Amino acid sequence: xxSRKAIALLVAxxxxxxxxxxCSSGGSAATDKSQTVNxxxxxxxxxxxxIDVFDGLANYQGIQSGWFGKIVQDKFNMxxxxxxxxxxxxxxxxxxxxxxxxNLGDLIITDKGQKMDELIQGGLLQDDxxxxxxxxxxxxxxxxxxxxxxxxxxxxxxxxQVSAQKPTVSSEGxxxxxxxFLRWDYYAQLGYPKIxxxxxxxxxxxxxxxxxxxxxxxxKVYAVDLFxxxxxxxxxxxxxxxTLYGYDEMGFVLAKxxxxxxxxIVDSDSQYVRALKFYYQANQMGLVDPESTTQNYDxxxxxxxxxxxxxxxxxxxxxxxxxxxxxxxxxxxxxxxPMKDQNIFSYGAAVYGATQVMAIGSKAKDPARIxxxxxxxxxxxxxxxxxxxxxxxxxxxxxxxxxKNGKPELTDFGQKAILGDGTAExxxxxxxxxxxxxxxxxxxxxxxxxxxxxxxxxPYNYKYWPQVQALTSTPLSKDWSSHMGNATSTMDYLQKNHxxxxxxxxxxxAPADSSEIQTIRNQVKASIVEYSWxxxxxxxxxxxxxxxxxxxxTVKGLGYxxxxxxxxxxxxxxxxxxxDVTAAFK
Amino acid sequence: xxxxxxxSAEVLLDDVSTRRASAPRxxxxxxxxxxxxxxFLLLLPFLVLVFAFSYLPLAGWVTALYDYKPAxxxxxxxxxxxxxxxxxxxxxxxxxxxxxxxxxxFAMSGLGILTSLFPVFxxxxxxxxxxxxxxxxxxxxxxxxxxxxxxxxxxxxxSLFSTSGLVNTTLHDWxxxxxxxxxxxxxxxxxxxxxxxxxxxxxxxxxxxxxAAIAGIDPTLYESARIDGANRFQLMxxxxxxxxxxxxxxxxxxxxxxxxxxxxxxxxxxQNAFNRDHIQVxxxxxYNIGLTGNSLSMAAALSMLKSVVxxxxxxxxxxVAKRVRGTSII
Numbered sequence: 001x002x003s004r005k006a007i008a009l010l011v012a013x014x015x016x017x018x019x020x021x022x023c024s025s026g027g028s029a030a031t032d033k034s035q036t037v038n039x040x041x042x043x044x045x046x047x048x049x050x051i052d053v054f055d056g057l058a059n060y061q062g063i064q065s066g067w068f069g070k071i072v073q074d075k076f077n078m079x080x081x082x083x084x085x086x087x088x089x090x091x092x093x094x095x096x097x098x099x100x101x102x103n104l105g106d107l108i109i110t111d112k113g114q115k116m117d118e119l120i121q122g123g124l125l126q127d128d129x130x131x132x133x134x135x136x137x138x139x140x141x142x143x144x145x146x147x148x149x150x151x152x153x154x155x156x157x158x159x160x161q162v163s164a165q166k167p168t169v170s171s172e173g174x175x176x177x178x179x180x181f182l183r184w185d186y187y188a189q190l191g192y193p194k195i196x197x198x199x200x201x202x203x204x205x206x207x208x209x210x211x212x213x214x215x216x217x218x219x220k221v222y223a224v225d226l227f228x229x230x231x232x233x234x235x236x237x238x239x240x241x242x243t244l245y246g247y248d249e250m251g252f253v254l255a256k257x258x259x260x261x262x263x264x265i266v267d268s269d270s271q272y273v274r275a276l277k278f279y280y281q282a283n284q285m286g287l288v289d290p291e292s293t294t295q296n297y298d299x300x301x302x303x304x305x306x307x308x309x310x311x312x313x314x315x316x317x318x319x320x321x322x323x324x325x326x327x328x329x330x331x332x333x334x335x336x337x338p339m340k341d342q343n344i345f346s347y348g349a350a351v352y353g354a355t356q357v358m359a360i361g362s363k364a365k366d367p368a369r370i371x372x373x374x375x376x377x378x379x380x381x382x383x384x385x386x387x388x389x390x391x392x393x394x395x396x397x398x399x400x401x402x403x404k405n406g407k408p409e410l411t412d413f414g415q416k417a418i419l420g421d422g423t424a425e426x427x428x429x430x431x432x433x434x435x436x437x438x439x440x441x442x443x444x445x446x447x448x449x450x451x452x453x454x455x456x457x458x459p460y461n462y463k464y465w466p467q468v469q470a471l472t473s474t475p476l477s478k479d480w481s482s483h484m485g486n487a488t489s490t491m492d493y494l495q496k497n498h499x500x501x502x503x504x505x506x507x508x509x510a511p512a513d514s515s516e517i518q519t520i521r522n523q524v525k526a527s528i529v530e531y532s533w534x535x536x537x538x539x540x541x542x543x544x545x546x547x548x549x550x551x552x553x554t555v556k557g558l559g560y561x562x563x564x565x566x567x568x569x570x571x572x573x574x575x576x577x578x579x580d581v582t583a584a585f586k
Numbered sequence: 587x588x589x590x591x592x593x594s595a596e597v598l599l600d601d602v603s604t605r606r607a608s609a610p611r612x613x614x615x616x617x618x619x620x621x622x623x624x625x626f627l628l629l630l631p632f633l634v635l636v637f638a639f640s641y642l643p644l645a646g647w648v649t650a651l652y653d654y655k656p657a658x659x660x661x662x663x664x665x666x667x668x669x670x671x672x673x674x675x676x677x678x679x680x681x682x683x684x685x686x687x688x689x690x691x692f693a694m695s696g697l698g699i700l701t702s703l704f705p706v707f708x709x710x711x712x713x714x715x716x717x718x719x720x721x722x723x724x725x726x727x728x729x730x731x732x733x734x735x736x737x738x739x740x741x742x743x744x745s746l747f748s749t750s751g752l753v754n755t756t757l758h759d760w761x762x763x764x765x766x767x768x769x770x771x772x773x774x775x776x777x778x779x780x781x782x783x784x785x786x787x788x789x790x791x792x793x794x795x796x797x798a799a800i801a802g803i804d805p806t807l808y809e810s811a812r813i814d815g816a817n818r819f820q821l822m823x824x825x826x827x828x829x830x831x832x833x834x835x836x837x838x839x840x841x842x843x844x845x846x847x848x849x850x851x852x853x854x855x856x857q858n859a860f861n862r863d864h865i866q867v868x869x870x871x872x873y874n875i876g877l878t879g880n881s882l883s884m885a886a887a888l889s890m891l892k893s894v895v896x897x898x899x900x901x902x903x904x905x906v907a908k909r910v911r912g913t914s915i916i
Contacts, residue, residue, distance in 0.1 A: 090877060090878065091877065091878050091879075091880060092877075092880045093877045093878075095656075096656040096877075096880070096882070097656075099656040099657045100656040100657075100659075115657075118655055118657035118658060119657050121657070121658055121662065122655075122657035122658045122659065122662060124657060228859070290749040290750075290765070290766050290768075291748070291749050291750055293749075293768070293771040293858065293859075293860065294744070294748055294749070294770065294771060294858070515653040515655075515666075515881070515883065516669070516673070518880070518881060519670075519673065519875075519879070519881040519884045522875065522878075522879030522880065522881055523680075523683075523875070523879065526862075526874070526879065529859060530859040530860075530862055530863075532859075533859035533860065534859065534860060537860075553679075554679055556679075557677050557678055557679020557680070557682075558677065558679050558680060558683075559676075559677060
């Protein structure tokens with residue numbers, strides 16, 4: 001009798017644990033919607049807090065430091081503890097773990113669509129309706145906020161990269177996101193050879209590499225460098241050449257920006273396979289860095305910095321790594337080459353915002369203060385301060401720039417910090433430390449920097465400012481401009497020559513994959529990426545073709561067609577959304 | 587001379603040998619509710635541990651029947667029945683992939699078992715080294731790799747064997763090769779290279795047990811063999827080796843039991859697009875699908891396969907034991 005009781009005593013708590021594991025979370029935090037809370041007040045004297053920011057965009061993990069940290073500290077008496085899945089690695093592991101624990105973070109930057117919907121349904125996001133009324137800066141973008149929260153019972157998230165521009169205007173400013181960028185100085189030495197199409201780059205690159213086999217640091221130069229960190233539905237470097245012809249990915253579909261063509265990536269005649277063939281040929285010609293298979297983005301980036309690479313598909317890779325003041329003054333650097341048949345994909349200004357959204361966690365400490373912080377990020381001051389990592393925001397007024405004769409101009413410090421290599425020391429009153437290390441690690445662009453700052457009447461992006469345009473004129477840019485029909489910027493050249501294809505910014509988010517589609521997709525994409533790499537490094541043409549065939553057979557066997565149909569429908573829906581938004585904002 | 591060298595690990599073996607040598611213990615026959623409860627309480631912590639770490643996790647199997655989404659919890663996720671299992675066996679490619687994964691698992695575990703005699707030979711040979719300082723040095727140096735994590739082992743492998751690593755650079759500088767050899771990112775001999783790494787890492791550690799066993803061998807056996815004129819090799823062949831066999835067989839059985847648990851860390855750090863076909867073992871495959879691919883339910887369904895195979899293996903071993911020894915293990 002007694003021992004049976006003992007067993008019962010023993011088993012009871014364990015059954016309880018079992019029951020707990022079976023149905024944890026699921027509860028939703030109750031928020032009182034009826035009350036409105038004014039967040040528009042001075043938070044600098046509030047009790048100090050540290051908030052956890054789960055930031056899907058951040059490439060830095062830890063407490064925000066430097067000048068941006070000081071601004072946030074001074075204004076909100078708040079420290080940002082940034083949790084970055086990009087740094088943690090392992091795909092969605094960190095997200096899943098935190099989500100299963102019922103608390104993703106105090107401030108959350110994640111994707112709209114499936115993730116946002118799930119988080120709302122699971123009760124992990126807070127309804128911000130009570131704060132929204134007093135979020136003054138956010139009100140400017142009310143249309144985008146409403147659109148994002150359409151069909152949800154409250155205001156759960158705020159869109160990023162919003163803009164007051166027309167959706168058919170490129171959101172990218174002076175530099176496109178994609179393009180064939182070569183070492184212009186070496187290209188010039190060859191006498192500016194004509195490039196008609198993608199494959200014409202190969203002989204040019206070959207001559208460039210032969211003429212300059214080693215970089216200044218004594219290391220071998222390779223025309224092409226690849227990396228694998230961002231491989232997703234396909235090999236990320238395989239996708240880039242397709243953007244030169246106006247394609248962007250929608251799952252396994254390559255959709256042309258104007259809706260005129262849709263390709264399945266594994267088709268033998270797809271642009272993606274063409275790109276793989278391009279790399280394969282480059283490798284046969286000895287142009288591909290053999291370390292490509294094992295290196296990561298950072299290693300590759302430092303090779304660009306050292307001048308060991310000759311081709312870049314992104315200005316924000318080649319140019320930002322190599323086009324330093326010293327190099328450009330010496331006439332060296334990456335510039336867009338005139339590839340005759342290019343029609344480069346460009347993202348239109350997303351009036352409804354981009355993929356990422358900002359939200360407040362349901363268990364957030366002091367949500368009103370976080371709402372105030374979010375609102376500040378959409379104010380001119382916040383936009384300038386926060387978007388300086390990659391998007392060309394000018395930084396805080398008084399430090400990097402100031403008004404002069406009614407026009408914004410970079411200060412001496414600003415010129416050193418922004419146009420130089422970012423190592424300039426910030427004055428102690430602004431928090432000290434290197435300028436580049438103090439930029440906002442949130443890495444989020446709330447409002448497009450091409451938008452006009454109401455205070456200065458100039459774009460937030462300093463590259464548009466007359467003073468900066470005069471300052472950044474270098475032997476390199478002059479030489480480039482003189483051979484490109486006196487274009488003032490890359491985008492200027494592309495627009496004049498109709499070589500850019502703007503996809504209207506519809507803010508379309510594909511519906512969530514059903515779990516079946518998701519599972520097939522994950523298996524298929526692993527196969528595609530695996531075979532793509534093998535194809536690039538194939539031994540010969542026959543090997544290349546047989547690997548292609550194997551890839552096609554494998555993915556077909558895994559259920560590729562099902563996912564393709566789904567993606568194809570989404571691609572077409574996206575095109576419809578683009579047409580709609582164009583009509584709506586005519 | 588003394589054959590009986592005291593090593594730190596001897597304790598381990600002493601325990602085994604004395605238990606074997608001593609007569610069956612006679613239990614004090616004090617029966618009653620009090621004693622049995624005390625005994626039960628003594629046993630309890632271990633029962634709890636076994637339950638918590640071996641049975642409780644089985645509750646996770648239930649995710650295989652749901653379309654599990656962490657944000658919604660199990661309660662909010664949709665019940666899909668056997669959908670994932672149907673998917674696993676639904677297409678030829680899928681089955682081929684699982685087949686390949688199982689082949690990798692069995693091949694690499696099998697190679698590990700085949701080479702499980704290596705530490706025995708290593709221990710025997712090491713035991714014959716007369717210079718104590720040299721023997722200790724070798725033993726320390728070969729045991730050390732066991733304490734290096736696989737991540738660091740890969741870091742070593744990378745700096746040695748990557749396309750710009752020490753080996754390639756040296757070969758290139760000597761003019762032996764013009765293009766770097768792809769040691770790490772190639773699909774050739776993956777099973778063997780993986781075996782080589784795990785041998786390098788585990789050889790010294792594996793030998794410890796045998797060194798202890800050697801120390802426990804009755805010195806009179808050696809003395810009488812020597813009187814009979816046996817030389818050193820004959821002593822190794824006819825005394826040491828047979829005396830090690832009982833220990834070896836016990837360890838072999840343990841490793842057979844762990845056939846499927848060949849650890850995914852090693853394969854995880856060494857995997858890349860080029861060798862994935864032949865490096866993906868069951869644990870790694872489950873990890874890649876569940877955590878990297880974010881299909882938790884599918885991975886749960888797949889990981890049940892491991893338990894099924896384990897039970898089959900157990901039944902098989904049991905059948906063999908029954909045939910050979912006449913008694914079953916379970």
